[in-house]
Amino acid sequence: MEPVTLKQIAEELNISVATVSKALKDYPDVSKKTKALVKELAKTLNYKPNTFAVNLRTRESKTIGLVIPVIVHHFFSNVIKGIVAQAEKKGYLVIILQSNESYELEKKQIDLLLNQRVDGIMISLANGTADFSHLKQVLELGKPLVMFDKIAKIVPCSKVVIDDRKAAYLATQHLIDTGCTRIAHFRGALLPQNSIDRFLGYKKALLDNDLPYDPSLVYICECDDRSFEEGLDNAKKLLNDHDDVDGIFINTDLVAIGAMTELAKQGVAVPNDMAVVGFSNWFMSSVISPSLTTINQPGVEMGKRAFKQLYKEIKAIKKNKPINPKVITLETELIKRESTK
Amino acid sequence: MEPVTLKQIAEELNISVATVSKALKDYPDVSKKTKALVKELAKTLNYKPNTFAVNLRTRESKTIGLVIPVIVHHFFSNVIKGIVAQAEKKGYLVIILQSNESYELEKKQIDLLLNQRVDGIMISLANGTADFSHLKQVLELGKPLVMFDKIAKIVPCSKVVIDDRKAAYLATQHLIDTGCTRIAHFRGALLPQNSIDRFLGYKKALLDNDLPYDPSLVYICECDDRSFEEGLDNAKKLLNDHDDVDGIFINTDLVAIGAMTELAKQGVAVPNDMAVVGFSNWFMSSVISPSLTTINQPGVEMGKRAFKQLYKEIKAIKKNKPINPKVITLETELIKRESTK
């Protein structure tokens, strides 16, 4: 029941632990005979090196940490899938923690991962995170850090993102192209960079098309557990405040779906009375009615690329090479559906 | 940059490593003076015990493994959330692997986790898993194993499930109560127990109500990546094969949504021409139109309970107590919505 150790194999064969170790790792200074003997016995005894000991010796755990705001989320669960799959290919395991959009938790979790001595950390920030000392600490310890989607520009680490500003511009331009002239925006929380960028893209599209930017048309939602309800609420407010709006660009599909639900309830026809564009291309956006025009956000791809970058940096650190942070921007596309004309 | 070790603290204070270790752990045989000194220096140097060394000594990793068929899935991502949250509370980290509904991968992943020497393993089986030697191996190694949702009755470990049979019975009975007399069933893959149980519940409800069981009304779907399309396809077949069916009980919401999409396309009115009941209560089921009547499956709760059970067993093993496997059955409920009368 207790796992076999090198020592036991060594005693069995009357050779030293060192030789057994080297035989199993095909060191050139072990004869073919003993190598064969060792390997055979190791196999029959089902020897597996004790990971704890290997970790201690090699100072690496072949494990990475992932801190993510929410797990139950179409986009993020896709990212997780991408990371986990890619990591497994390279022999790395992934420890996943959920920050629940809480800065405090996020901080603790980074600490947990550092204590665990993971070989690298990947993170998408909680909305509330405004202080980055916990992330800088990771870098100071010489551990690779890759941020994705919800990033902080100020932290000098690698990042994988989409061009949120451009995507939002595209979305808004599409509303304009299909005849909307007074376009509202449900933006995300004040802090995360992509929420800001989407807002800026929206604004720029308006200006480029000589449409006035009206701050009263911008509504904020936290995009937390209550996303759907926030969509309902914001739509209600919007309909209450204005009667001339003919399009909305919404920060996230789930909020958009909430908004469309409220619009339907109040008899506002989508897309004829009100066109709607979401963001992220959640699966459900394609199956609701009317289906939702949105921006595709390649979650799995983002996860893969983020891990690949982290992997490069882990290798670099191992060779004492300096790492130069990279910003990888993935392509997105507008997916036209029934919620716009 | 390199983490501080006990040795460094010891040298700094001119005492032994042993004393430092004991001081930090409040052993009674260290004087208050030295304890204070050690603790202070440890704090200023930000000492954290080397997890690798601790693991090696204590023979435990404070880490558990989770193998799950799919991550991007409303129910499973909820389970993950429950597990991760509960584990963190108890000081455990979770390594997550996705089997992708592949027995081969699942087997490899169990091996990976055993090599990693996790303290316990949680798993929801891949559809294809018919051989359980990899799971029995876990038990033989004396590692706690908890299965949830997609389980194998034959493996003598703890399990957390819902009463699929009862839930399916409820769903079918509801169709009957609302006037359906010829009810089809889109069942899941042949193997996983819950797919079988749901089928049995469906069948029993029919018989209890003196409705004939007609095998030609039962369609199979794998419930993999193509769930939605399988819903479309099966609905198409059903409408082609039969013209007298007035209700369908469908194994999973996503398939049900696919089916409803096809029904809508072919002008079959839900619920009047055809009532539909799904299973799992995916979020999107509440926001589509018509909204989907379904069975609520408490994912987060299942994750929590599964971890709690695993935790108990880890503690038991540590104390050399025997573990007696438990089967925990969670309550479900029928959620009536617009897709049934």
Place this chain on the structure above:
DNA sequence: TAATTATTCGAAATGGTTTTCGAAATCACC
């Protein structure tokens, strides 16, 4: 003062693997 007890500490073993360095043994060649 001698003997006993309580207090405080450290040497050393343990956990299992990896790797360096040097020793021993074998072989080749003149």
Place this chain on the structure above:
DNA sequence: GGTGATTTCGAAAACCATTTCGAATAATTA
């Protein structure tokens, strides 16, 4: 047979924390 080169192996240190057991000192009692 002697020299040098090559092959094959093992002792031992290192990784770091934990814990047992015994030694030394200090305090107490007879």
